[in-house]
Amino acid sequence: MSFAAAPMVPGDLFDSASRLAAACDARFARLIEPEARAALLTEVWQEITALGWPAVAVAEEAGGAGGTLRDVAALVEGGARSALALPLASAFGVVPLLLAGAGGAGGEVLAGIAAGTHRVAAAIAPVHGTAAGSPMAARWSDAAPRLSGAMIGIDCPPDPTHFLVTCRIEGEAALLLVPRGDDRVTLRHHERIDGRPTIDLHFGEDRRLDGTLLARGEAVGEATARALRAGAFLACVEAVAAMGALLEQTIAYLSNRVQFDAPLASFQALRHKVAELYVAQENARALVTELLDRVAAPGAWPDRDLDLAKLYLGPASRRFAATTIQLHGGMGMTEELPASRLAKRLLMVEFEYGDTASHEARLLAADPLAEASA
Amino acid sequence: MHADRRASIDYEAFRAEVRDFALTQCPPELRLAVTRLKKVGRHEMCTWQKILYAKGWGAPNWPIEYGGTGWDLRQRHIFDETLAECDCPTQPYQALRHIAPVLIEFGTVEQKARFLPGIIRGEVHWCQGYSEPGAGSDLASLKTQAERVGDEYIVNGQKIWTTGAHEADMMYALVRTARGTRKQDGITMLLIPMDSVGLTVRPIRTIDGLHNVNEVFFDDVRVPVANRIGEEGKAWAYGKFLLSHERLGGANVAPLLRLLARTRRMVAEEFRDEPGHPQKAALERRLLHAEAEIYGVRALGRRAIEDIVHKRPLGTISSAIKLLSSNLMQTLDEIGLDATGRRVAARFRITGDDRANAGEPGVEWLTNFLHGRARTIYGGSSEVQKNVLARTLFGS
Ligand SMILES: Cc1cc2nc3c(=O)[nH]c(=O)nc-3n(C[C@H](O)[C@H](O)[C@H](O)COP(=O)(O)OP(=O)(O)OC[C@H]3O[C@@H](n4cnc5c(N)ncnc54)[C@H](O)[C@@H]3O)c2cc1C
Numbered sequence: 196m197s198f199a200a201a202p203m204v205p206g207d208l209f210d211s212a213s214r215l216a217a218a219c220d221a222r223f224a225r226l227i228e229p230e231a232r233a234a235l236l237t238e239v240w241q242e243i244t245a246l247g248w249p250a251v252a253v254a255e256e257a258g259g260a261g262g263t264l265r266d267v268a269a270l271v272e273g274g275a276r277s278a279l280a281l282p283l284a285s286a287f288g289v290v291p292l293l294l295a296g297a298g299g300a301g302g303e304v305l306a307g308i309a310a311g312t313h314r315v316a317a318a319i320a321p322v323h324g325t326a327a328g329s330p331m332a333a334r335w336s337d338a339a340p341r342l343s344g345a346m347i348g349i350d351c352p353p354d355p356t357h358f359l360v361t362c363r364i365e366g367e368a369a370l371l372l373v374p375r376g377d378d379r380v381t382l383r384h385h386e387r388i389d390g391r392p393t394i395d396l397h398f399g400e401d402r403r404l405d406g407t408l409l410a411r412g413e414a415v416g417e418a419t420a421r422a423l424r425a426g427a428f429l430a431c432v433e434a435v436a437a438m439g440a441l442l443e444q445t446i447a448y449l450s451n452r453v454q455f456d457a458p459l460a461s462f463q464a465l466r467h468k469v470a471e472l473y474v475a476q477e478n479a480r481a482l483v484t485e486l487l488d489r490v491a492a493p494g495a496w497p498d499r500d501l502d503l504a505k506l507y508l509g510p511a512s513r514r515f516a517a518t519t520i521q522l523h524g525g526m527g528m529t530e531e532l533p534a535s536r537l538a539k540r541l542l543m544v545e546f547e548y549g550d551t552a553s554h555e556a557r558l559l560a561a562d563p564l565a566e567a568s569a
Numbered sequence: 570m571h572a573d574r575r576a577s578i579d580y581e582a583f584r585a586e587v588r589d590f591a592l593t594q595c596p597p598e599l600r601l602a603v604t605r606l607k608k609v610g611r612h613e614m615c616t617w618q619k620i621l622y623a624k625g626w627g628a629p630n631w632p633i634e635y636g637g638t639g640w641d642l643r644q645r646h647i648f649d650e651t652l653a654e655c656d657c658p659t660q661p662y663q664a665l666r667h668i669a670p671v672l673i674e675f676g677t678v679e680q681k682a683r684f685l686p687g688i689i690r691g692e693v694h695w696c697q698g699y700s701e702p703g704a705g706s707d708l709a710s711l712k713t714q715a716e717r718v719g720d721e722y723i724v725n726g727q728k729i730w731t732t733g734a735h736e737a738d739m740m741y742a743l744v745r746t747a748r749g750t751r752k753q754d755g756i757t758m759l760l761i762p763m764d765s766v767g768l769t770v771r772p773i774r775t776i777d778g779l780h781n782v783n784e785v786f787f788d789d790v791r792v793p794v795a796n797r798i799g800e801e802g803k804a805w806a807y808g809k810f811l812l813s814h815e816r817l818g819g820a821n822v823a824p825l826l827r828l829l830a831r832t833r834r835m836v837a838e839e840f841r842d843e844p845g846h847p848q849k850a851a852l853e854r855r856l857l858h859a860e861a862e863i864y865g866v867r868a869l870g871r872r873a874i875e876d877i878v879h880k881r882p883l884g885t886i887s888s889a890i891k892l893l894s895s896n897l898m899q900t901l902d903e904i905g906l907d908a909t910g911r912r913v914a915a916r917f918r919i920t921g922d923d924r925a926n927a928g929e930p931g932v933e934w935l936t937n938f939l940h941g942r943a944r945t946i947y948g949g950s951s952e953v954q955k956n957v958l959a960r961t962l963f964g965s
Contacts, residue, residue: 467955
């Protein structure tokens with residue numbers, strides 16, 4: 196094989212995540228029953244916890260390793276090369292950023308995450324939406340939050356212990372911590388199209404959730420916005436990693452598959468499609484690599500550029516997935532093929548942390564005549 | 570040592586200095602021509618080149634001994650980027666960026682002394698005579714023949730698509746001096762004065778209504794052997810060296826960003842009285858998607874420059890950049906057409922008694938769309954770039 200995607204965040208974290216994800220994928224592909232897949236993911240999560248990944252981006256004073264978003268990106272990138280069906284970005288990137296806005300109360304939860312005793316899912320807008328026609332609504336009642344409706348499709352580690360719920364209550368940002376087993380909240384479980392576990396939280400009608408308020412106010416609002424951008428950006432990192440691995444596999448497949456007495460790789464129509472995939476992938480890789488540096492640098496994040504990156508990567512990922520499925524012919528339709536799982540991972544990108552329409556709306560509302568950035 | 574020198578350069582101060590010069594010294598009518606998407610030819614390029622030369626900035630990409638500025642690659646990039654941001658005309662690129670590097674690399678001392686000064690001063694205008702009716706993408710099948718007689722070559726044949734031949738003083742041409750087993754062998758590069766006896770230029774009218782390209786006919790044209798670059802029959806290598814220079818042009822995304830900003834303003838203006846028009850919102854969304862993709866090319870371009878600075882092989886990056894930037898230009902051209910087309914498509918050329926008057930405002934977007942189709946054809950067509958990429962990706 197003559198094309199190998201270069202890692203964006205090379206190093207030990209990337210290597211170990213790539214290895215773990217590849218091993219997991221080899222087993223995952225053979226499991227047909229959802230229960231068997233869930234059991235495997237639980238086992239792999241234990242392995243991940245033993246490796247100390249949950250502590251990577253937790254501050255040192257909370258017992259973590261004090262790493263940065265770049266370290267999380269390294270893990271996420273390695274995992275995505277084999278479409279690892281676990282929420283590394285959300286659990287290790289988004290959750291710590293959310294909790295950073297919750298002061299001391301957040302610190303305790305972070306310590307639990309770093310110690311491996313807490314497995315926290317983040318219900319973060321706009322991942323939630325409507326479920327069966329009931330959008331989530333919230334109001335205060337004597338300083339206690341009252342919630343109605345549901346938050347759905349939340350990225351969730353296996354066997355979660357807590358749910359972080361972000362919401363706006365009468366104009367104020369609030370962060371709630373709901374322990375698993377709280378019977379005021381009903382759960383529903385799913386797998387995403389790429390096999391990752393997700394959860395719906397149903398609050399019913401005007402459910403009073405005493406004792407769940409972790410923090411409220413401006414700092415929570417800012418942390419939520421930042422966590423959301425980080426989630427969207429890490430989805431971009433995953434997209435580029437998945438594209439690179441998928442391109443490698445597509446090239447290998449076309450080089451080996453013989454039809455009309457010749458390898459498919461000899462047909463120009465297919466070669467050109469591969470060249471187009473390569474160019475799209477290189478462009479996305481350059482864009483995300485540069486943003487990784489800018490996010491790691493001191494100072495404010497380049498918010499508009501991050502939004503634009505997600506806007507670009509969503510549809511680009513879908514096109515990439517569709518083309519690679521086509522290039523594999525019937526094999527592209529099979530669950531068994533590793534490339535198919537990467538393609539399904541890519542199909543998900545567009546819907547994570549704000550879909551294309553919501554990004555367009557946000558960017559246009561901000562300043563439709565905005566000039567090019569630095 | 571190298572790193573130390575770079576660390577001491579204040580790139581932002583440099584950018585400000587270039588910007589100030591461009592805004593105060595580049596004649597406003599030249600910049601307006603670029604802003605209005607007007608044709609840029611010899612007059613615009615050479616007028617600006619003379620001003621840059623007087624400042625000592627005539628040829629930043631040349632070695633200092635021939636008039637280069639001694640800037641590092643980043644400064645050169647900032648220079649190109651800033652001039653484009655200010656809507657300055659391009660420099661006479663065929664001369665400065667195409668033939669001059671070949672002269673500097675492969676020319677004799679005498680040839681450098683003869684030709685480089687006219688180029689840097691913006692006094693001698695050049696055109697590129699490569700393509701022929703039977704040799705486009707497959708350039709190596711070129712047939713224009715040069716036969717050596719004494720200390721002259723006698724040239725017979727035809728070139729086509731020669732940009733600016735009608736305004737040029739000199740042509741650098743690829744001609745066939747021998748027929749070998751490989752068609753890449755036996756090709757020679759000659760520098761041909763455009764006023765040579767037996768040389769005829771015939772204009773080609775292109776779909777955009779402009780006259781930029783030409784046919785050039787050679788009928789027993791005599792060219793001194795002293796005008797040959799390098800060895801006889803070895804020019805394929807020189808030509809490829811030149812093309813590798815041409816392709817990285819796309820690493821400068823300033824023209825893309827300028828066109829993006831201009832298109833955005835035009836869309837706002839075009840729909841000023843119909844702010845709720847669904848087409849307006851649709852175009853604005855397409856502009857956002859294009860912007861995001863342009864930032865990718867910008868990042869790729871920066872990576873290419875870092876690769877050159879650190880002497881890493883460029884590999885496939887220049888083909889990727891050429892494909893992306895030409896496609897993105899066309900995407901913007903298309904948005905321009907979609908915004909104005911309902912008004913101008915049916916009013917492309919003004920006829921009748923009003924002919925002397927200016928055409929319909931906004932018609933330049935239509936011209937630009939038509940003109941821009943060539944971006945994916947010249948400099949190695951998109952299909953040819955994909956062939957090149959695929960060969961590397963599949964290893965055969
Ligand atoms: C505006 C303009 C300015 C130009 N200026 C100059 C100039 O100054 N000097 C100069 O020498 N030339 C110039 N050219 C010529 C340019 O380099 C050629 O047009 C180009 O090389 C393509 O050759 P062709 O036009 O013969 O097209 P062809 O080679 O005939 O190609 C026709 C179509 O087939 C495709 N194609 C060709 N080969 C393959 C293949 N192997 N696989 C798949 N698809 C293929 C091409 O991509 C194209 O789509 C200019 C052209 C234009 C349009």
